[in-house]
Amino acid sequence: MGKIIFHIDINAFFASAETLRDPSLRNKPIAVCSNKRGSVVTTANYIARDYGVRSAMPLVEALKLCPHLVVTGVHFDLYEKISEQFVALCKKYTDIVEVASVDECYLDVTEAIKAYKRPLDLALTVRKDIKKTIGLDVSIGIAPNRFLAKMASDLKKPNGMTVLRQKEVQSKLWPLPIERMHGVGTKSAEYLKNINILTIGDLATCDSNRIVAIFKKSTDAMIKRANGEDDSELEVDQIVKSLSQSTTLMNATSDYEEISFVLEKLCKELQQRCLDEGVLAQQVTITVKNDDFQSYTRTMKLPNPSNMHQEFFENAMLLFDANFSEMNVKLLGVGCSQFIFRDIISEQMKLF
DNA sequence: TCTGGGGTCCTAGGACCC
DNA sequence: TCTGGGGTCCTAGGACCC
Numbered sequence: 001m002g003k004i005i006f007h008i009d010i011n012a013f014f015a016s017a018e019t020l021r022d023p024s025l026r027n028k029p030i031a032v033c034s035n036k037r038g039s040v041v042t043t044a045n046y047i048a049r050d051y052g053v054r055s056a057m058p059l060v061e062a063l064k065l066c067p068h069l070v071v072t073g074v075h076f077d078l079y080e081k082i083s084e085q086f087v088a089l090c091k092k093y094t095d096i097v098e099v100a101s102v103d104e105c106y107l108d109v110t111e112a113i114k115a116y117k118r119p120l121d122l123a124l125t126v127r128k129d130i131k132k133t134i135g136l137d138v139s140i141g142i143a144p145n146r147f148l149a150k151m152a153s154d155l156k157k158p159n160g161m162t163v164l165r166q167k168e169v170q171s172k173l174w175p176l177p178i179e180r181m182h183g184v185g186t187k188s189a190e191y192l193k194n195i196n197i198l199t200i201g202d203l204a205t206c207d208s209n210r211i212v213a214i215f216k217k218s219t220d221a222m223i224k225r226a227n228g229e230d231d232s233e234l235e236v237d238q239i240v241k242s243l244s245q246s247t248t249l250m251n252a253t254s255d256y257e258e259i260s261f262v263l264e265k266l267c268k269e270l271q272q273r274c275l276d277e278g279v280l281a282q283q284v285t286i287t288v289k290n291d292d293f294q295s296y297t298r299t300m301k302l303p304n305p306s307n308m309h310q311e312f313f314e315n316a317m318l319l320f321d322a323n324f325s326e327m328n329v330k331l332l333g334v335g336c337s338q339f340i341f342r343d344i345i346s347e348q349m350k351l352f
Numbered sequence: 353t354c355t356g357g358g359g360t361c362c363t364a365g366g367a368c369c370c
Numbered sequence: 371t372c373t374g375g376g377g378t379c380c381t382a383g384g385a386c387c388c
Contacts (some may be wrong), residue, residue: 013388021354033356034356036353038354038356039356040355040356040357041356042356042357042388043388056356057353058353058354058355060353060354061353061354074356099385100387100388101359101388102376102388103388104354104388153387164375180387183386183387184386184388185386185387186386187384187385187386188385188386204371216362216363216364217362217363240359241359241360241361242358242360242363243358243359244358244359245357245358246356246357246358247356247357248355248356248357266380293354295357295383295384295385296382296383297381298381298382299381299382301380331356331357332356333357333358335358335359
């Protein structure tokens with residue numbers, strides 16, 4: 001007996017959240033975006049998308065396409081709160097929930113669905129629940145595995161409900177252009193088009209030798225997915241593996257005072273995130289981009305596990321001094337990883 | 353048009369050890 | 371004197387996603 005997986009995705013999440021915050025924005029084209037020079041659109045609602053406004057588009061460009069675009073600012077605390085509600089609602093229906101990002105979850109409903117006459121009835125119930133409790137529209141993909149569920153929810157947005165069966169892969173998935181496939185980004189798409197693999201169907205039926213150079217170890221998995229097969233399990237209880245804070249400077253600079261000031265501020269923000277997550281980090285990484293937007297990272301182990309900004313800052317500056325002191329810096333970032341969870345440490349302390 | 357910010361996973365290459 | 375081969379760990383970079 002096969003599985004039944006839902007992929008649930010909040011439509012235009014940040015933009016929808018802004019509409020909850022300020023209902024007067026309903027029916028207006030909105031872009032979630034910090035209103036600074038050089039900023040780019042984080043999320044546009046569907047009205048703005050009709051004008052061609054897209055995520056990652058520079059705001060100046062978006063305003064040319066849609067002059068009456070409403071720019072909302074970014075309110076991460078609000079999105080986080082709503083995201084938690086969303087996940088909690090998903091977990092009402094099954095224990096097997098993978099939180100894939102702030103606005104999407106995979107649900108294994110193989111068992112849960114037995115209480116319903118038709119799979120669609122459970123999906124309708126979940127969607128109605130989310131609408132009533134949080135006030136947001138979602139798209140749901142229903143399929144026998146993770147990959148197909150994800151592709152299914154992408155097929156119909158917004159507010160879609162799409163069943164994708166294994167036997168429908170040839171008719172519904174194969175005609176799609178290769179870049180629509182989840183897991184194929186710009187680089188792979190370019191490579192594949194060059195060797196005349198233009199659709200998901202082309203990938204499904206190609207000789208693996210032609211694509212091993214680009215997909216390496218995941219070659220077989222990619223071909224299987226294009227054929228609608230995916231035996232990967234949902235990852236329940238994902239734990240955070242890294243945290244980072246970064247900022248793009250107004251103007252590139254090599255001014256040491258300014259750089260250390262910005263890095264210290266980022267380290268303080270990082271400390272707060274570590275406290276919120278209850279983690280101590282054993283590793284610190286700095287990221288810099290120069291004025292050509294070339295990106296570099298450097299990592300070092302911390303002498304002791306820490307969540308203190310002073311320690312992050314001290315070591316971040318060591319990394320900076322040793323590697324980038326001459327650089328004209330456009331972006332600065334600091335991150336931490338290799339976590340020890342604080343409650344685990346206190347458990348261990350009790351042993352002594 | 354001049355390019356955000358926060359993540360995960362994978363890979364290549366070097367260091368090191370036996 | 372010349373110099374094997376395998377395993378593991380670490381680091382930096384890249385691809386991808388939202």
